[in-house]
Amino acid sequence: MSPLIRPILLLTLLTKATAAPALTIEVQATQPGAKINPAMWGIFFEDINFGADGGLYAELVKNRGFEFPEPLMGWFKINPSHSQGEVTVREDDPFNAANPHYVRIESHGTAPMGLSNEGFRGIGLRQGEAYNFSAQVRDVTDTPGLRVQLYGGDGTLLDSVVIQGISTNWAKHTATLHPHDTDPKARLVVLVEGKGTLDVDMVSLFPEHTWKNRPGGLRADMVQKLADLKPGFLRFPGGCVVEGSVLARRYQWKKTLGPIEERQLLINRWNYEFLHRPTPDYYQSFGLGFYEFFQLCEDIGAAPLPILNCGMACQFNSGELCAPDELTNYVQDALDLVEFANGPVDSVWGAKRAALGHPAPFHLNMLGVGNEQWGPDYIAHYKAFAGALKARYPEVQLVSAAGPDPGDDRFKYAWARFRELHADIIDEHCYANPSWFFNNTHRYDEYDPAGPKVFMGEYAAQSVAIVSTKNQNNLECALAEAAYLTGLERNAAVVRMASYAPLFGNVDAWQWKPNLIWVDSLRIYATPNYYVQQLFSRNRGDTVLPVTLDGVATTPEGRQDLYASATHDDQTGELILKTVNPGAAAKTVTLKLDGWTQVQSGGRAMVLAGNRLDAVNSLDHPTAVAPVESTVADAATTFTHTFPPYSVTVLRLKGQ
Ligand code: AHR
Numbered sequence: 001m002s003p004l005i006r007p008i009l010l011l012t013l014l015t016k017a018t019a020a021p022a023l024t025i026e027v028q029a030t031q032p033g034a035k036i037n038p039a040m041w042g043i044f045f046e047d048i049n050f051g052a053d054g055g056l057y058a059e060l061v062k063n064r065g066f067e068f069p070e071p072l073m074g075w076f077k078i079n080p081s082h083s084q085g086e087v088t089v090r091e092d093d094p095f096n097a098a099n100p101h102y103v104r105i106e107s108h109g110t111a112p113m114g115l116s117n118e119g120f121r122g123i124g125l126r127q128g129e130a131y132n133f134s135a136q137v138r139d140v141t142d143t144p145g146l147r148v149q150l151y152g153g154d155g156t157l158l159d160s161v162v163i164q165g166i167s168t169n170w171a172k173h174t175a176t177l178h179p180h181d182t183d184p185k186a187r188l189v190v191l192v193e194g195k196g197t198l199d200v201d202m203v204s205l206f207p208e209h210t211w212k213n214r215p216g217g218l219r220a221d222m223v224q225k226l227a228d229l230k231p232g233f234l235r236f237p238g239g240c241v242v243e244g245s246v247l248a249r250r251y252q253w254k255k256t257l258g259p260i261e262e263r264q265l266l267i268n269r270w271n272y273e274f275l276h277r278p279t280p281d282y283y284q285s286f287g288l289g290f291y292e293f294f295q296l297c298e299d300i301g302a303a304p305l306p307i308l309n310c311g312m313a314c315q316f317n318s319g320e321l322c323a324p325d326e327l328t329n330y331v332q333d334a335l336d337l338v339e340f341a342n343g344p345v346d347s348v349w350g351a352k353r354a355a356l357g358h359p360a361p362f363h364l365n366m367l368g369v370g371n372e373q374w375g376p377d378y379i380a381h382y383k384a385f386a387g388a389l390k391a392r393y394p395e396v397q398l399v400s401a402a403g404p405d406p407g408d409d410r411f412k413y414a415w416a417r418f419r420e421l422h423a424d425i426i427d428e429h430c431y432a433n434p435s436w437f438f439n440n441t442h443r444y445d446e447y448d449p450a451g452p453k454v455f456m457g458e459y460a461a462q463s464v465a466i467v468s469t470k471n472q473n474n475l476e477c478a479l480a481e482a483a484y485l486t487g488l489e490r491n492a493a494v495v496r497m498a499s500y501a502p503l504f505g506n507v508d509a510w511q512w513k514p515n516l517i518w519v520d521s522l523r524i525y526a527t528p529n530y531y532v533q534q535l536f537s538r539n540r541g542d543t544v545l546p547v548t549l550d551g552v553a554t555t556p557e558g559r560q561d562l563y564a565s566a567t568h569d570d571q572t573g574e575l576i577l578k579t580v581n582p583g584a585a586a587k588t589v590t591l592k593l594d595g596w597t598q599v600q601s602g603g604r605a606m607v608l609a610g611n612r613l614d615a616v617n618s619l620d621h622p623t624a625v626a627p628v629e630s631t632v633a634d635a636a637t638t639f640t641h642t643f644p645p646y647s648v649t650v651l652r653l654k655g656q
Pocket of ligand 1: 404
């Protein structure tokens with residue numbers, strides 16, 4: 001160190017060491033207030049950004065059943081000009097009438113004939129892992145074999161097997177492949193081996209290693225990230241996909257059960273919703289259907305929160321209403337869903353659940369009526385649902401919508417009606433710039449705790465603007481969200497649940513950003529926003545503790561220098577203090593833990609911080625902004641603590 005720099009550094013250190021704390025945070029450690037819903041911090045899943053097909057659902061073949069409107073989308077014919085033979089799409093005598101299209105590959109044996117699948121913007125393969133191939137195949141002439149190959153993105157052959165013994169009847173044939181290299185952009189190839197003709201359908205490739213190693217299951221790393229959130233609930237399957245742009249394209253849960261080849265394909269509305277981000281190859285195979293969603297909830301300990309169409313299509317699109325005499329069918333779907341989830345095995349829908357392998361109930365106690373609806377028609381439809389559901393299943397809490405904006409006329413109208421109707425839980429959505437979140441931490445202070453409860457069902461700070469392709473999952477947005485969540489936590493008597501939206505984005509195929517978790521075909525990373533949600537979820541606490549900053553409980557307007565909320569963990573006896581420092585300077589604070597006479601050693605601090613507001617994580621730097629844990633050595637009933645610049649801190653302290 002240069003002699004000139006040393007005195008300056010020393011002066012700075014001394015100044016820091018002796019600087020009087022500018023702020024006091026006071027926590028009433030022995031005055032527990034409102035109970036916090038154990039399911040407070042959860043997950044919103046929507047099939048957007050290739051969230052299901054090409055994401056959570058681990059199938060690696062796109063358009064495996066040739067049922068896309070362009071039956072060969074995702075496939076490339078391999079029929080060199082010097083070869084003799086043909087690859088054609090047919091629908092006569094399919095293996096399953098619900099899945100009518102298949103391909104016929106006719107080869108004269110002079111050159112390779114067949115098809116190659118590109119996967120969901122590339123097939124991700126890992127060296128050392130096994131991949132399970134399956135297909136429905138029928139011999140048409142000469143009983144040839146079916147050669148199955150994996151190629152890397154650069155054309156290197158990674159593995160190859162031949163399936164023999166194909167008969168003239170449709171049958172499922174399987175093979176296991178072991179790629180000898182890792183490749184994020186691999187391809188699957190199926191060829192007729194030698195001379196002959198084969199019919200081929202439902203061409204599938206799954207990693208053997210899926211979540212819980214279930215065949216045909218979910219992508220393990222993606223589910224693990226969800227499990228790591230310790231989510232209180234999982235809302236599914238969306239989002240606008242519930243509504244559909246027209247009713248014919250709405251999500252229908254009954255169509256997502258049973259054999260996968262009978263789950264009929266639907267165009268995903270995010271395929272065409274944004275002209276600036278078209279994804280013409282985005283369809284829903286429903287391999288991740290309602291049974292799998294319930295199973296996922298059970299796996300990760302999240303309460304299921306399905307959202308159903310309420311007889312209205314998306315009001316940003318057609319806003320189509322079902323005919324009045326059809327509404328009863330939509331209501332019946334809701335009643336049947338509760339029976340499917342909870343009913344005894346001798347009930348009609350309980351028996352279907354049992355037949356799928358789950359005789360025990362899924363303990364459904366919340367149900368969403370519509371996604372992001374608004375207006376008088378919605379209220380009328382909601383009443384029909386509530387009348388029937390409350391009569392039969394009074395224990396099920398209904399979640400109703402308040403439109404897409406957290407404060408406009410649609411929102412106010414919905415809240416006024418739902419207050420009159422004594423609705424259970426209102427789903428509020430908010431996509432706004434970081435300032436909105438910083439400035440609205442007092443939002444729920446004025447809500448009536450005796451009125452309907454709040455589900456902050458979709459929130460995300462937008463670094464540029466809603467639906468801008470330039471939005472980033474940066475630290476500033478994460479800090480803004482964390483500040484906002486302190487307001488939700490402080491008002492846990494009113495706010496029962498909260499979830500960030502959307503959940504997943506595929507870096508090669510997204511329509512919307514920001515998203516909580518990003519993936520490519522092999523890798524995954526959590527955003528700073530994820531870590532904020534995780535810090536709150538994993539440090540929830542059971543009751544709210546009163547907190548003041550310089551003697552003030554909440555600042556009603558404007559941005560604060562510091563944000564804080566506190567809870568008490570009834571199991572461990574810990575006080576959990578969450579603090580957000582949105583500023584560029586560290587803040588040294590006097591912490592007063594009123595009501596305690598002493599604080600035990602061994603307290604913990606979890607700090608999410610960065611040195612720039614625009615700091616982000618990425619596939620290459622997945623934990624550039626991630627929580628770091630340390631012990632708090634000097635905690636006492638009154639002590640000073642320094643919160644780093646641009647930080648979210650969770651302190652867990654034990655005392656008496
Ligand atoms: O999260 C993306 C979309 O935003 C959801 O589908 C919808 O509910 C909201 O408009």
